[in-house]
Amino acid sequence: DQQVKQNSPSLSVQEGRISILNCDYTNSMFDYFLWYKKYPAEGPTFLISISSIKDKNEDGRFTVFLNKSAKHLSLHIVPSQPGDSAVYFCAASAGNNNDMRFGAGTRLTVKP
Amino acid sequence: NAGVTQTPKFRILKIGQSMTLQCTQDMNHNYMYWYRQDPGMGLKLIYYSVGAGITDKGEVPNGYNVSRSTTEDFPLRLELAAPSQTSVYFCASSYRQAKNIQYFGAGTRLSVL
Numbered sequence: 001d002q003q004v005k006q007n008s009p010s011l012s013v014q015e016g017r018i019s020i021l022n023c024d025y026t027n028s029m030f031d032y033f034l035w036y037k038k039y040p041a042e043g044p045t046f047l048i049s050i051s052s053i054k055d056k057n058e059d060g061r062f063t064v065f066l067n068k069s070a071k072h073l074s075l076h077i078v079p080s081q082p083g084d085s086a087v088y089f090c091a092a093s094a095g096n097n098n099d100m101r102f103g104a105g106t107r108l109t110v111k112p
Numbered sequence: 113n114a115g116v117t118q119t120p121k122f123r124i125l126k127i128g129q130s131m132t133l134q135c136t137q138d139m140n141h142n143y144m145y146w147y148r149q150d151p152g153m154g155l156k157l158i159y160y161s162v163g164a165g166i167t168d169k170g171e172v173p174n175g176y177n178v179s180r181s182t183t184e185d186f187p188l189r190l191e192l193a194a195p196s197q198t199s200v201y202f203c204a205s206s207y208r209q210a211k212n213i214q215y216f217g218a219g220t221r222l223s224v225l
Contacts, residue, residue, distance in 0.1 A: 041219075042218050043204070098145075099160075102155040104152055104154045105154065
């Protein structure tokens with residue numbers, strides 16, 4: 001069962017505009033959420049995370065928002081740059097469980 | 113600064129063959145993981161290890177074996193390759209104190225024909 005879902009396989013935005021990537025989860029035990037970024041022929045790299053005790057975390061151009069009641073999180077990239085073009089994975093974990101669950105990814109294309 | 117190194121990068125196996133995917137990390141991380149990623153799907157955890165001599169099953173362990181004799185190395189063994197094991201395999205490592213912030217290798221693309 002897919003406990004973490006990214007329903008948009010792809011997203012295209014213009015350079016300088018905002019990119020919003022969405023993620024939904026079903027397991028109410030998840031208490032830590034992360035976004036990873038992946039370029040072709042490379043492994044995923046950690047981008048930003050948020051604990052369930054917060055509803056927002058910001059790091060430079062990247063902000064993650066968490067809505068626990070809706071079991072939804074989103075990643076905002078402002079302003080978007082061509083170098084942000086990559087696949088973005090949402091991931092979630094529960095307590096001391098070592099089995100982090102990943103979404104299927106959203107391919108972001110930022111056009112110059 | 114190598115990080116997590118996986119070998120080989122690509123491999124084609126025949127059904128029933130066996131092979132070992134190698135993974136080594138130079139960050140002195142306690143935790144190591146093996147994931148597989150099928151087309152259009154997220155990464156799924158196969159096995160993980162919290163330290164030398166300790167391994168445990170993840171979400172999809174069937175058909176695989178692992179060992180962890182040193183902190184640095186975490187090989188993944190396929191004993192009887194099947195077409196369902198065609199996938200991209202990623203090894204990752206992390207500190208115990210921040211186990212969800214994982215550092216990934218570049219992956220091994222495996223085809224079983």
